[in-house]
Amino acid sequence: MQVDIRTTSVTQLRNTFSHVARRLGSDKAASRYQEATFDLQSTVNFHYRPLWQPELALYDVLRTQIEMKDWYAFRDPRQYYYGSYTIARARQQDVMEKNIGFVEKRGLLRDLAQVERAALIFALVPLRHVEWGANLNNSYITAYGYGTAITQATMFHAMDRLGLAQYLSRIGLQLDGNSGDSLAQGKTLWLEHAAWQNLRRLVERLMVTKDWFELFVAQNLVLDGLLHPLIFQHYERRASAEHGPALSLLTQFMTDWFNESARWVDATIKTAALQSPANETLLRDWIANYGTVCNDALASYASAVFGQDADIALAQIDAAFETRVAKLGLKGAEKAA
């Protein structure tokens, strides 16, 4: 019997979905990110208005003062959709688990002197409440924001913040020998210690900020842009100099994550500013306003942690933040920050 092997090729009729093709300009192969992002949020056929806010539709562009012609202009430069996001984070989680195991096995934090452990607990553990606030705020943006392009990224960001809070808790558990005492102590510090109260007031104020884009600027650009470098660059460097790099192993994710997500935050702000001068003015005012507010909130915390070096540390993070804001192309915003 004769067997002929032939290649048969089937040419597909269409390369992507019509709604994606319309955005790309022609029917060409689209990336997974594009297919998992463009026009996913429903825009029509809502029969009822929400009972809790009947003046607006379920998804409504009027929930922020920012105006966009196209809400899908907010592309994530990291191109995170569910698949790529979870794969990237799973890899980072593997590294972190190894680092935590390393520190745990050798008791690198557990065996520090009581004073040093108390100092680390004071500086880091209450921060899990800040991260939880950031989780809540990004969930709010996801719930009330408009368009999958930004809301899927803010949802990922919200989950990241929960992860950060958990890593901070695990630093606490390293310090108290897995008893959980440090977490209770951290909560008491957060609720009662004078150095944390301004920051707590700010976090709680952000939780009741109505305009979701304002909240995005306040939380993800300004507060994070000042607080994260203060702790995960300045404080971490100081702690390493004092008692070795054990802490740096446990904050590796925070540092990488900050640099990575800053790219997305900056791109989002830039996109909104490019849309119109009105947006630019709003953004500039928000950045200036929250820049002052955040600096005030950080002052007492910084002086408790850095002592007499607090002013230098704050001046350095301010300068770095000004440089970052200057790159966003919003003239004048960097002045007040």
Next chain:
Amino acid sequence: MNNATQNSVFIAFQTNDDTRPIIEAIGNDNPNAQINRYPAMVKVDAPGRLVVRRASIEALIGRAYDLRELHINLISLSGNIDESDDEFVLHWNKN
């Protein structure tokens, strides 16, 4: 064999989601390259020289890229290889 065939280099990849941005980057960086699509394979032919740039791929995929990742989906190639962190170049040594 005529001169054009003698001088031409090629690189062939599997057709999938990972290689699509690579091929797009190669197409942008090598205006003379011809991209031939076959079932499950994309073969890029270029006269004389073909360059794969890390920066171009990174711009399309939005993350850091190591040019050695090319090999995961690489089917075949021809030419002498000149490889650095930033560029992967195929060409024929003249001497």
